Amino acid sequence: MRLSNLADYAVVTMHAAARHCGGGRTSAAELAAETGLPVPTVQKLVSKLSAAGLLRSVRGAGGGLQLARPAAAISVADIVEAVEGPIALTACVEGQDCTIGHDCSVRPHWPVINTALRGALADIPLTRLSAEVA
Template identity: 75%
Template sequence: MRLSNMADYAVVTMSAAARHCGHARVSAQQLADETGLPAPTVQKLVSKLSAAGLLKSVRGAHGGFKLARPAAAITLADIVEAVEGPIALTPCSDHGRHDCTLESACAIRPHWPAVDAALRGALAGIPLTQLSRPIAVPATVAEVMA
């Protein structure tokens, strides 16, 4: 499984917004500058993230975006679902979809909801606070070997 670019960029954008937690609101342009993402992409993402209740938008001279709830209460699953919709590894996992030619004889289809729930649970176990803090990376090969 691989996240779409937009889901990846949403995680990057939310991580940048989380680093402003407790400070002034941040504009979409500031998020674009901090992340290196194109401003139109960030604008599209903050719109989706706001609609999903992850960001709060405030208009006006001192407006901008801020997290709608504490970073510890926002998970990787929340962010991915805001951009991609419900987590489902296969199209037949989506309720109401009946476009698979194997559907009537498929012995695996009943098992996908458990797989989807396990994946969602794993992603839900990763809070935004974990994603937004820097990880110390050794600067040299010698440090890695030490």
Template identity: 70%
Template structure:
């Protein structure tokens, strides 16, 4: 199992934003410069993270982004789900998905939700504050 580059970059950007939590806002250009994430990717991720309610954005001169809540209240799971959607180890864990050829005869399928819950729980237990040393 591996995170997409976009989800990885989202965690990196959110960590950078958390390190600037005492400032009014941080610009996309500063995020890009500090993290090495290309500007086009920064803009895409900022849009997704604002839409998910993890960042607040102000446009125009003096604009930028900031965390929408304390770093201790944002988990790695929140960030990943903002970019990739619900965490699902297999398609059969996602509600409404019925596209597996083994559905109906799979003896493992009933147990995937426990595995999925454990992974999501572990990611939920890691806060942005714990990654960055940002104030709680």
């Protein structure tokens, strides 16, 4: 399994936004400069992350973007789902057609696997991404 580039970039963008915690605000252009991502990509991500309630935009003088909740309360799962939708390794779990769906003995087990994967990502708060890797 591999995350899409957009989901990867969303985690990078949120990590950069978290560095502005404590009342500091930033902009999509600043986040793009800090991450090395193209401004249009960051703008698209900001829209998705805002719609998911992870970022908020403050208007007016001194306005800008900030985390919508504390970094410790935002998980990698939250970020990935904001961009990708529900975490699922197979399409059949999402109700999409499968050529062997009616005979598949594994299908009933995919929700357990998906829940475990989501749980692992949910256990990684945004603050942990700032910790030094040993």
